[in-house]
Amino acid sequence: MxxxxxxxxxxxxxxxxxxxxxxxxxxxxxxxxxxxxxxxxxxxxxxxxxxxxxxxxxxxxxxxxxxxxxxxxxxxxxxxxxxxxxxxxxxxxxxxxxxxxxxxxxxxxxxxxxxxxxxxxxxxxxxxxxxxxxxxxxxxxxxxxxxxxxxxxxxxxxxxxxxxxxxxxxxxxxxxxxxxxxxxxxxxxxxxxxxxxxxxxxxxxxxxxxxxxCERTAYYYSYTDEVLTRQGNSHPTLFPYNSFEAADGHVVIAAFSDGHWRALCDAMDRPDLVADYPDAASRLRNRDSLRAEIAAWTREHTEDDIVDALEGRVPVAPVQDTADIFDDPHIxxxxxxxxxxxxxxxxxxxxxxxxxxxxxxxxxxxxxxxxxxxxxxxxxxxxxxxxxxxxxxxxxx
CATH class of the missing domain: 3.40.50.10540 (Crotonobetainyl-coa:carnitine coa-transferase; domain 1)
Structure with a gap:
């Protein structure tokens, strides 16, 4: 029942x-x-x-x-x-x-x-x-x-x-x-x-x-007098939190915490990015250039390779279509x-x-x-x- x-x-x-x-x-x-x-x-x-x-x-x-x-x-x-x-x-x-x-x-x-x-x-x-x-x-x-x-x-x-x-x-x-x-x-x-x-x-x-x-738009406007508008797959206050092109599709990566950022840079073999952008505020200020750095890395790898490199350390997922969902054992x-x-x-x-x-x-x-x-x-x-x-x-x- x-x-x-x-x-x-x-x-x-x-x-x-x-x-x-x-x-x-x-x-x-x-x-x-x-x-x-x-x-x-x-x-x-x-x-x-x-x-x-x-x-x-x-x-x-x-x-x-x-x-x-x-x-x-x-x-x-x-x-x-x-x-x-x-x-x-x-x-x-x-x-x-x-x-x-x-x-x-x-x-x-x-x-x-x-x-x-x-x-x-x-x-x-x-x-x-x-x-x-x-x-x-x-x-x-x-x-x-x-x-x-x-x-x-x-x-x-x-x-x-x-x-x-x-x-x-x-x-x-x-x-x-x-x-x-x-x-x-x-x-x-x-x-x-x-x-x-x-x-x-x-x-x-x-x-x-x-x-x-759209609760985010309400509090954001109240706090800042700024009207949020379109910004693709990114987030107004978190970075990186976005989709990236892979060699054979697209993935999403959410590495906005300090720990996740370090793990992402480790997978990319870019310790310099950890040193130069150690906190969320610095990463958010430089989001355009950093997004380009991440995108350059993801374009050189397949979805599976990116997920294998990050899974368990950084929130990551491929962008799936319905056929992928039907094939997913989790579902x-x-x-x-x-x-x-x-x-x-x-x-x-x-x-x-x-x-x-x-x-x-x-x-x-x-x-x-x-x-x-x-x-x-x-x-x-x-x-x-x-x-x-x-x-x-x-x-x-």
């Missing part, structure tokens, strides 16, 4: 941020019931596919963040479906949604209404700019995506090469980091409820999350790649595993992602996917 196996989550989320949050809870054992709009989550049809998509297939995007959940298709514009939803809420611990502010209220399913049906309910929302209940602003109601959050929150301003444009971080951290914070908030609210019997509203905004993630020992069934395919597919590990309770995918409305009968007892509660179309929100 997972650590959260006594919790039921009613999941009214779609695309990435909300589903990733509830995926983490499912990986820890929670029963996550995914409520899908008519036609299903918007990213069910997103590639890649193992086979050509059909009416019930879903691609890797949906599989990755919806594994281990149960699916129920409901139309909130339909009175019977709203009643079915409320019957689930009455038995739930948590409701999670990531619609625009006001959407659930439009259907008479806002927090205050749901709380009347379940006073101990934890209600959680993920929005671009938060919910008016926790701090009203003129941005609320505006749509937001990862790109918007990274731009507003300062991530893009500090990402990229010094002479290049602001750059988005590769993974959708505006969604993913917000989702992780929301999961933490949900568990905090559950703990509060265990102590007091009181449910509450949990709100996590993508813009807020990106400001929190397999940590169960960070998980195989799940892919409906319609003649093979399993691989998704990222759960990074949360416990000593006593298992974590990880609890099975494949669901087909649309796959669990109607067991959740509502309506006789299968085409029962009386079958959903009808409604507009986007």
């Amino acid at each position: 997972g650590a959260l196996s006594d919790l039921r989550i009613v999941d009214c989320t779609q695309v990435l941020a909300g589903p990733y949050c509830t995926m983490l809870l499912a990986d820890m054992g929670a029963d996550v019931v995914k409520i899908e709009r008519p036609g299903g989550d918007l990213i069910r049809s997103n590639p890649p596919f193992c086979e050509g998509p059909d009416e019930e297939a879903y691609g890797g995007y949906f599989q990755s963040v919806n594994r281990g959940k149960r699916s129920l298709e409901l139309d909130f514009g339909d009175e019977r479906d709203r009643q079915d939803f409320l019957s689930l809420v009455e038995e739930a611990d948590v409701v999670v949604e990531n619609y625009r502010a006001g959407t659930m209220e439009k259907y008479g399913l806002g927090y205050e209404t749901l709380k009347e049906h379940n006073p101990e309910l934890v209600y959680s929302s993920i929005r671009g700019f938060g919910d008016p209940r926790t701090g009203e602003t003129d941005r609320q109601g505006q749509p937001s995506f990862d790109l918007i959050a990274q731009a507003l929150g300062g991530v893009m301003e500090i990402t990229g090469q010094e002479d290049g444009p602001p750059t988005k971080v590769g993974p959708g951290i505006g969604d993913l980091f917000t989702a992780v914070l929301n999961a933490v908030g949900i568990l905090g609210a559950i703990h509060h409820r265990e102590r007091t019997g009181e449910g509450q509203y949990v709100d996590t905004a993508m813009y807020d999350a990106m400001v929190s993630m 397999h020992a940590r169960e960070m790649l998980a195989d799940v069934e892919q409906p319609g395919a003649d093979r399993d597919v691989t998704v990222a595993g759960c990074p949360i590990k416990f000593s006593e309770t298992p974590t990880g995918p609890q099975g494949r992602a669901p087909l649309l409305d796959e669990h109607r009968d067991e959740l509502l007892g309506t006789g299968g996917e085409n029962g009386d509660g079958a959903a009808t179309a409604r507009g986007d929100d």
Whole structure:
């Protein structure tokens, strides 16, 4: 049994941020019931596919963040479906949604209404700019995506090469980091409820999350009045802490402490650099010339040779691609790649595993992602996917 196996989550989320949050809870054992709009989550049809998509297939995007959940298709514009939803809420611990502010209220399913049906309910929302209940602003109601959050929150301003444009971080951290914070908030609210019997509203905004993630820029500006900007793979206050070209790829080296600096210079056979730059302040002042010295050494050696020379003495690593990660025994020992069934395919597919590990309770995918409305009968007892509660179309929100 997972650590959260006594919790039921009613999941009214779609695309990435909300589903990733509830995926983490499912990986820890929670029963996550995914409520899908008519036609299903918007990213069910997103590639890649193992086979050509059909009416019930879903691609890797949906599989990755919806594994281990149960699916129920409901139309909130339909009175019977709203009643079915409320019957689930009455038995739930948590409701999670990531619609625009006001959407659930439009259907008479806002927090205050749901709380009347379940006073101990934890209600959680993920929005671009938060919910008016926790701090009203003129941005609320505006749509937001990862790109918007990274731009507003300062991530893009500090990402990229010094002479290049602001750059988005590769993974959708505006969604993913917000989702992780929301999961933490949900568990905090559950703990509060265990102590007091009181449910509450949990709100996590993508813009807020990106400001929190860029905590360095906030304190740096406060202390110095200086606005941090792009400086490639280097660090504003630590050196060396950077990537370097090798003969066959790239490595990263973090040797900013005095001990690590001495070990790096020893591997380079450069005792003169230790003597000339014995402390962090002198190295930081001369970072450009010292970076050139280190780069000249790394270019003459392969990634493996550099790692062999420094590993155990200096923090060092090759820059890996996904194929390298799939080949890394560490990743397999940590169960960070998980195989799940892919409906319609003649093979399993691989998704990222759960990074949360416990000593006593298992974590990880609890099975494949669901087909649309796959669990109607067991959740509502309506006789299968085409029962009386079958959903009808409604507009986007």
